[in-house]
Amino acid sequence: GALGTDMMLPAFPEIVRDLAIAPFNHVQYVIMIYALGQGIGSLFFGSLADRFGRRPVLICAIATYAIMTLICSYSADFEILLALRFFTGFSAAALGVVAISVVRDRYTGDEMAQRLSMIFLIFMIVPIIAPSLGQLVLKLADWRGIFSAIAAISILCITWVVVRLPETLKAEHIIAITPAELKRTSTAVVTHRSAVGYLLAG
Numbered sequence: 288g289a290l291g292t293d294m295m296l297p298a299f300p301e302i303v304r305d306l307a308i309a310p311f312n313h314v315q316y317v318i319m320i321y322a323l324g325q326g327i328g329s330l331f332f333g334s335l336a337d338r339f340g341r342r343p344v345l346i347c348a349i350a351t352y353a354i355m356t357l358i359c360s361y362s363a364d365f366e367i368l369l370a371l372r373f374f375t376g377f378s379a380a381a382l383g384v385v386a387i388s389v390v391r392d393r394y395t396g397d398e399m400a401q402r403l404s405m406i407f408l409i410f411m412i413v414p415i416i417a418p419s420l421g422q423l424v425l426k427l428a429d430w431r432g433i434f435s436a437i438a439a440i441s442i443l444c445i446t447w448v449v450v451r452l453p454e455t456l457k458a459e460h461i462i463a464i465t466p467a468e469l470k471r472t473s474t475a476v477v478t479h480r481s482a483v484g485y486l487l488a489g
Contacts, residue, residue: 288325288379288380288382288383289410289413289414289417290413290417290420290437290440291321291352291356291375291376291379291437292318292321292322292414292417293413293414293417293418293421294417294418294420294421294424294433294436294437295317295421295430295433295434296417296418296421297418297421297422297425298421298425298429298430298433299314299315299317301425301429301430302314302317302430305429305430306362306363306364306365306368307365308365313365316369317368317369317372320369320372320373320376321372321373321375321376321379322376323373323376324372324373324374324375324376324377324378324379324380325376325377325379325380326380327377327380328376328377328378328379328380328381329380329383329384331380332344332348332380332381332384332385333384333385333388334462334464334469334472335464336381336384336385336388336456337388337456337460337461337462338461338462338463338464340454340456340461341385341388341389341392341452341454341455341456342448342452342453342454342455344381344385345381345382345385345386345389345448345452346445346448346449348378348379348380348381348382348385349378349381349382349441349444349445349448350441350445351374351378352375352378352379352382352441353438353441353442353445354438355371355372355374355375355378356375356434356437356438356441357434357435357438358371359371359372359375359434360431360432360433360434360435360438361431386406387403387406388455388456389452389455390402390403390406392455392456392457392460393455420436421433424436
């Protein structure tokens with residue numbers, strides 16, 4: 288998910304020239320629309336993963352992410368690129384939501400805390416190294432090569448999930464997607480003091 292924003296930062300001047308973006312600052316919408324997609328997507332993938340399982344939702348989301356990112360590399364129009372970036376961000380939302388669910392399914396207490404700490408450590412490291420990876424790609428290809436590289440990394444992630452990740456959602460924990468159930472779970476979240484505290488802090 289972080290690669291989808293930070294890896295392309297060094298390519299902004301090239302994107303502006305190639306797609307004739309004016310004024311220059313409008314290129315930042317490539318990041319903003321991606322973040323908007325992530326925010327909206329995060330509202331949906333939790334419910335989908337609770338109903339259909341972690342593994343299929345994660346595989347579908349990463350596959351969509353890879354396809355949208357690859358199509359981005361062929362964009363000849365800035366508006367089309369922005370539309371594709373929205374759907375890329377939307378699918379990227381599953382990576383955070385479902386990954387945390389998998390950890391919570393498999394671990395409790397100190398073990399869960401250790402795994403979550405490792406995940407957040409990676410979340411902090413990737414934005415630091417991603418621009419350098421993007422700059423490295425630019426030495427070998429143009430800005431479109433960055434999207435192709437992210438798509439290739441996504442395919443590796445899908446392969447890892449297919450080969451290594453079992454379904455972690457137990458049958459007794461499946462939650463149907465109905466208005467009544469969505470209302471019940473939403474109410475449980477917004478009335479839970481710890482959840483509200485973390486939400487406000489975030």
